[in-house]
Amino acid sequence: MTHDNSDGGKKDKGVLRQDQNSLLGKGFSFSGYERDPVFLSLGKNDKGQVKYFEVSGLSGMDSITDGRAGVFADFDNDGDLDVFSTTIQGQSHLLFRNNVGSANHFLRVALIGTNAGRDAFGAVVRVKTSVGIETKIKAGGSGFVSQNDPRLLFGLGKDAKAEYVEVTWPNGKQQRFENVAANTSIAVTEGNDKFVVVKETKAKLPDPLTKEDQLFATLKLKKGQPFPALQVEKLDGTKAPLDSLLTKGHKTLINLWATWCIPCLKEMPELDKLHSQFKANKISLIGLSIDTEDSGKKGFQLVQEFLTKRKVSYPIAVIGEAGGRDIYAVEDPAVPLSILLDEQGRVEKVISGWSKQTALEFEKLTKKQQ
Template sequence: MASRSPTESGPTDGYVRGWVAMTQLMDTGWSWSGHERDVSFLNLKDGTFADVSAVTGLDFEDDGRSVASTDWDGDGDLDMWLRNRSGPQLRFLQNNAGGERHSIAFELSGTTCHRDAIGAVVEVSVGDRRWIRTLMAGDGYLSQSTKRLYFGLGDASRVDRVVVRWPGGDPQTWIDLDAGSCYRLMQGSTAPTSTAFQPFQMDAGPPPPAVSDAARVVLRTPLPLPDTLLSGLFGKSNRPTARLVNLWAQWCGPCIGELKGLAAAHERIDAAKLEIVALSVDKPEKHAAALATFNEVVAGLGEDRRLKFRTADEATMETIDAVLRHLLYKPGETPLPTSLLIDSDGAVQVVYVGPVEMGTLLADVEEYGFKPVPAATRGAYPGRWYFGIRRDFGSLADELRQRGRVDEARFYDALVQPGRDGDASK
């Protein structure tokens, strides 16, 4: 990765190429660190460190980013949370190595200094042994460990002396404190309060979900689609409808099963005002077989059904593939079936990779098909977002232009906000 020169007025070619390469790694899901294992070192207290990565089990081949320590299980020793850029995105490591050894912890509260006492230095003495910790706010990249200061005491069950050097204030001393508790030390007070460590048995938790390529992706910011694409798929319509583009092939078993589910729910689909195009991505020589398969599925529904058959020409698939790459950051062939839920204004709201359950689809139509939904309440999981996501319309336009889709590229060029490096949020 090239760094930007402090003397240049603009970025160098090497700097730009480095960022492009890193972005491509991120978009395609590759590791930034080349599967380099995590490393853990033990302070030998003689000015040297020992590599204990394998012994401790911390040598994960993850694309690690952050680590935070806290006494999660209440037993007085520090457990660890690891955060990775790629999966598994979160690991919990429970510390069960304490045995019969003792520990003590402190919570600091400032009065004349600031309340959290950030920057305070705590010194713990047992005989001729001494430990020193500094209270920090943010002790790693994108992470914050507990603000309690923990000290491992080995076989010592009691602390002879604790000295706190408060920020901007005089040092303060407490003596003869028992191990096995967390003490709250308040600046200026000589009487600490304590709470004994209360370890609890942690449940194993639910089993991890089964690995699946299926996904439901609710877009934080909907993506408008060009009129050339929509009219080519659905034709011109004066009635407000939500629309679903279902990519399928006659050789794809899950695709046929999904089509049968859509056909069986035609009355519910009609009531939801949902227009569906079953877009066959079969090769031209297979179009007749695809149509025959589709007709078998929809037999008896009538010509006014909302489930229509279309075949995908090369131009249509180039546009859809570029859109899916932009939305999912997933190169390669599009998995089948894949569907796009489009609202009545012509913007993609939800992407389904794999068969979609009918109840989920109809609920999404009701939620996203006809009315604006603020970014704060959008998402496939419980929670609240406080910001949308800016869309790089400029890059999408460039991708379409490279594929020869000039009209579609102009559509997204028109959405680029000047002075925003090709990004736009609407």
């Protein structure tokens, strides 16, 4: 929404439109996939102005998903607010665990209304600390089909207690409690002159998946487990077990690829250059195509035609769709994908895609292990 005010033939573009123009000038398009910005308050400067520092990338919250609602709640009861974000697509949601300032103290206040209704919406809580007075209002919904933590959380910094906690109920009546200990959760009931200390159980939120864990989640392979006993089709059309292509006493680098895969076209020549170095380091390189059929041609025929224009010195075979089902846990297999097996044929490492980083990973495999 924007507004235009006519004044002597001049138009005021309006503050909101100016903000939009500023964002568009920085590359925002409002068409989706913009990264979410996150700003950390640095407090007021000597002029009384509040300053913010952008921590989007550092916080890990600069997601490209389009959010539908954001919820602030202390999911693990550790004294700071975590963030739960629902996405428009609805296929996955995001939980961001807050580990910032965990050494500081907090106070959690739960309100129980009587005359004001049990949820006590509209009540105001003020907490006095050595820094000043922090004020929060008990509210209900926040965003689409979502609600923030009904408990109000206050940061006390290094203070061992709050000087006072003051509750103003929706009917205007007030209650005040002096010298409330830090790192506690209290329940205040409307009309009662004493609060109750609530014992909260700390929970441990799961650690974020590493990139390797995320990759393994898309595969049926498990680290340290034997690689599937696949049947492969050689380029002469004959079939053989994959084990027959492995070299005893050597590790094996299996490179999954396809003729339609553009990154594979860039990766294969680089792997071919490293082939002799892999071999010298007792690592056998094998390329396995996941091509099936196209225009009546079988997978091995497609690969044959593909390789007539591209020379590779390492063995190539075809596993097709059936072999892919034994490796991938998702419908759309991502290639290139390289899997390092140890001398016993167990999965040791997985390298996905083609980039400068994967090139460095391949380079490491050519070096003698200390």
